[in-house]
Amino acid sequence: MDRNEALFQRAQAVIPGGVNSPVRAFKAVGGTPRFISRAQGAYMWDAEGRRYIDYIGSWGPMILGHGHPAVQEAVRKAAADGFSFGAPTEREIELAEAIIAQVPSVQQVRLVSSGTEAGMSALRLARGATGRDKIIKFEGCYHGHADALLVKAGSGLATFGHPTSAGVPPDVVKHTLVLTYNDLPQLEEAFAAQGSDIACVMIEPVAGNMNFVRAQVPFMKRLRELCTQHGALLVFDEVMTGFRVALGGAQSVYARLIDGFAPDISVFGKVIGGGMPLAAFGGSRDVMSQLAPLGPVYQAGTLSGNPVATACGLATLKEVAKPGFYDALSARTRSLVSGLEQVAKTAGVPLVGDSEGGMFGFFFASELPQNYGVVMATDQKRFNRFFHAMLNQGIYLAPALYEAGFVSAAHSVQDIEQTLAAAATALRD
Numbered sequence: 001m002d003r004n005e006a007l008f009q010r011a012q013a014v015i016p017g018g019v020n021s022p023v024r025a026f027k028a029v030g031g032t033p034r035f036i037s038r039a040q041g042a043y044m045w046d047a048e049g050r051r052y053i054d055y056i057g058s059w060g061p062m063i064l065g066h067g068h069p070a071v072q073e074a075v076r077k078a079a080a081d082g083f084s085f086g087a088p089t090e091r092e093i094e095l096a097e098a099i100i101a102q103v104p105s106v107q108q109v110r111l112v113s114s115g116t117e118a119g120m121s122a123l124r125l126a127r128g129a130t131g132r133d134k135i136i137k138f139e140g141c142y143h144g145h146a147d148a149l150l151v152k153a154g155s156g157l158a159t160f161g162h163p164t165s166a167g168v169p170p171d172v173v174k175h176t177l178v179l180t181y182n183d184l185p186q187l188e189e190a191f192a193a194q195g196s197d198i199a200c201v202m203i204e205p206v207a208g209n210m211n212f213v214r215a216q217v218p219f220m221k222r223l224r225e226l227c228t229q230h231g232a233l234l235v236f237d238e239v240m241t242g243f244r245v246a247l248g249g250a251q252s253v254y255a256r257l258i259d260g261f262a263p264d265i266s267v268f269g270k271v272i273g274g275g276m277p278l279a280a281f282g283g284s285r286d287v288m289s290q291l292a293p294l295g296p297v298y299q300a301g302t303l304s305g306n307p308v309a310t311a312c313g314l315a316t317l318k319e320v321a322k323p324g325f326y327d328a329l330s331a332r333t334r335s336l337v338s339g340l341e342q343v344a345k346t347a348g349v350p351l352v353g354d355s356e357g358g359m360f361g362f363f364f365a366s367e368l369p370q371n372y373g374v375v376m377a378t379d380q381k382r383f384n385r386f387f388h389a390m391l392n393q394g395i396y397l398a399p400a401l402y403e404a405g406f407v408s409a410a411h412s413v414q415d416i417e418q419t420l421a422a423a424a425t426a427l428r429d
C-alpha cells in the first residue's frame with residue numbers, strides 16, 4: 001500500500017474523516033489525500049517522497065512560497081524568546097501598524113487566531129455598533145464556520161436563511177439574509193424591504209470560496225451606496241484577498257475603479273499570518289472603540305497576537321511590501337491562466353480563467369460565472385478528471401471546483417511551463 005493510503009487509514013481511526021478541515025479529505029474529487037511531509041519554495045513533498053508544484057499554498061497564506069529564509073529566521077528568533085505570554089508585546093503594535101499602513105480604511109485592528117474568529121467578531125462588532133440584528137451575506141461566500149454564517153437562502157426574500165450545518169439552531173440564522181452574488185435588483189429589493197434593520201453586509205469582494213468570482217463594479221458601487229444610505233456597515237471579508245490580490249487588498253482594487261470607495265470593517269487572515277494561526281479585523285477608530293475593553297462589544301483570546309505568529313506575519317508583510325512584488329506576482333499568475341486557456345483551446349475544451357494578484361480561478365465553461373449557482377453548474381466530471389491527471393503529473397491544484405488557486409513569488413517561469421505541459425497532457429484524455 002502507498003504510504004499516503006496507509007496514513008489516511010490510520011488517520012481515519014483517530015480523526016473524523018482523517019482530516020482536521022473537511023476539504024483536505026478530497027471528498028469532492030475522490031481518491032486519497034496526499035500527506036505532506038515537507039515543503040520548500042513552490043514545492044511540497046508527500047509521504048512517498050513525490051514532489052508537487054503547489055497551487056494551494058496552504059489555501060492562501062504562503063504568498064512567498066514555503067520556507068522563505070527571512071520568515072524562517074524571524075520565526076526562529078521569536079520562538080527562542082518564548083511561545084506565548086498572555087501580555088502585550090511590541091510586535092503586535094508593529095503588525096497592526098504594518099496592516100494599517102497599507103489599508104487606508106483601517107485605523108485600528110484587533111488581532112485574533114483564525115479567519116473564522118475574525119469574521120465572527122467583525123459580525124458582533126457590526127451588530128453592536130449599529131444596534132441592529134439583521135445581516136446580509138451572499139450565497140457562495142464563506143466567512144468561516146460561525147453559526148450565524150452557515151446559512152443558505154430561504155424561499156424568497158421575505159424569509160431569512162436556513163442552516164447549512166447540523167447543530168445550528170434555525171433561530172440563530174433567522175437574522176441572516178442570503179442573497180445572490182452580483183444580483184443588483186435583488187440587493188435593491190432587500191434594502192428597500194429591510195434596510196433600516198440591517199446591521200451589515202458581509203462580502204468576499206473577490207470571492208475565492210466559489211472558485212474565483214469578482215463582484216462586478218456597478219454591483220459594488222451600489223452596495224456601498226445602499227449601506228451608507230441605510231446606516232448599514234459594509235464588511236469586507238479579505239481573509240483570502242487581503243495582501244493577496246494587491247498590497248492594499250481587494251478594497252484597493254475597487255478604490256481604483258470607484259471614487260472614494262472604502263468598506264467600514266475589514267477582516268484579514270491567511271497572508272497576514274504567513275502560515276501561522278493569525279487573523280485580524282479592523283476599521284475606523286470610531287467603530288473599533290466599541291470593542292472591549294473600551295466599549296460594550298466583548299471579544300477576547302488567550303493566544304491572540306501570539307509572539308511567534310506575529311513574527312511570521314510581520315516578516316511576510318515586510319517582503320510583500322517591497323516595490324514591484326505584486327506586479328511580478330500578477331504577471332506570473334496571469335501567464336498561468338492565459339496559458340491554461342491557450343492549452344484548452346488547442347485541445348478543443350471550453351475553459352475560461354481569471355486572476356488578480358496571486359489568486360486565480362479557472363472553469364470548464366465558456367464564460368466566467370457571476371454567482372455560485374453558475375459555478376456549481378460547470379463541468380464537475382471534467383474538473384475531477386483534470387484534477388487527478390494533474391496530481392499524477394505532480395501538479396497540486398485545489399481538490400474541488402469551487403476553490404480558488406494561488407501562485408506564490410517562488411513559482412518560476414519553468415514551474416508554470418511544466419504546469420502547462422501537464423495540462424496539455426491532462427486535457428487530451
Ligand SMILES: *Cc1c(COP(=O)(O)O)cnc(C)c1O
Nearest residue numbers: 114115116142143144237239240
Ligand atoms: C479561509 C477563509 C475564512 C476562514 O478562515 P479560517 O482561518 O479558516 O478560519 C474566512 N473568510 C474567507 C474569505 C476565507 O477565505
